[in-house]
Amino acid sequence: MGIKQFETRCSLVKKLRERGLDFEEDELKEILIKYNYFNLFNGIESLLLSSRKPKQFNGIKLKDFLNIYNFDKKLNAIILIKLNYVEQRLKNSISYHFANQYCNTIIDTMQYTNKNNFMNPIDSDERSNTYCRYSEIYPFVSEQNYNIYCNFNNFILFKPYFLTNLINKNDHIDEQFYQDSSYVAPRDVVKYRDANGDDNTSVAVPFWVAIETLTFGETVRLLHYLQDSVLTNVMHDFGLKISKRDVFLNMLDFLLCLRNSCAHTSLVNRFRTPRRYCINALLNNVFKLNPKYTGEKKSVLKLYDVLKILSYFVDLSELKNMIRIILIKNLFSLGFTKGAKINKLILDRMGCNQYNSWMRMLSGEKYCL
Secondary structure: OOOOOOOOHHHHHHHHHHOOOEOOHHHHHHHHHHOOHHHHHHOOHHHHOOEEOOEEOOOOEHHHHHHHHHHHHHHHHHHHHHHHHHHHHHHHHHHHHHHHHHOOOHHHOOHHHOHHHEOOOOOOOOOOOOOOOOHHHOOOOOOOOHHHHHOHHHOHHHOOOHHHHHHHOOOOOOOOOOEOOOOOOOOOOOOEEOOOOOEEOOEOOOHHHHHHHOOHHHHHHHHHHEOHHHHHHHHHHOOOOHHHHHHHHHHHHHHHHHHHHHHOOOOHHHOEOOOOOEOOHHHHHHOOOOOOEOOOOOEOOEHHHHHHHHHOOOOOOHHHHHHHHHHHHHHHHHOHHHHHHHHHHHHHHOOOOOHHHHHHHHOOOOOOO
């Protein structure tokens, strides 16, 4: 294909006119100021082209692009809200159950920064405080879990300057507020260093405050390091047993991929999980997933399959009407035959071309793990 050369807005207007797109020039020029050409046109044109070589449109209006683009942005926004809810539930559950076991006195406030209270996936020594009974059979250590498996000691909570950075980089976390004369930092926890570089051992920030500053990715990584005694309770909050640990963590892998895509405003209808993100066999079977690559290690899911996984955690029924509306808009704008064909292409691009399957899944189809 080669590298695309920069084009001016006037050049893009001319190109779209030559391809047969129906538009008012002033409106299109305004659109090109507001929107990224790559997302609006390159990202959607394959659904609307009547010919690919050369690229040509037949009876396609600028409004048809905008309808699909605006649908995508609304869909993206709602999905992101749902994912943020899952993230908040995870953080609340982790901080509660961990603090209940390890941080339930003032002196133990910072025990969430003590490596000895966690499980190191690479540690197979049963005599070690960080022993991991899954070490020799840890899933996907050559794929998505490589960094998690190999770099336990570099996790953000264990870094020497974690507490210092937590306070200095978050205006709502004030050093004076979290200073207590009855607290003296014990061994093996991270300590606060003041502006002079001296340890202030009377400062401690509770886990339920600190965890709110972690990213979704850091939160998922933290779950891998929780001792079974804590993770059992976290998973119970989500209706799962510890025996499904690998499935639970793998589900969150794909929600993280979707969250990152939505947060960076990529077109969600084009969403794909990275090939290096492999799929747990039980997860694949229970949710009846349809990965693109189905060799020894299945990988690459489209939006439909990841929404199936998300539907285990949250109600997605409000997405049904959004999908109905865009399909109806296309039928009215493009006519029944062309509109129905393009609707099929949109649904297929998102992972399933059957409208009824979408409605069933979004209505809360049950999956038993």
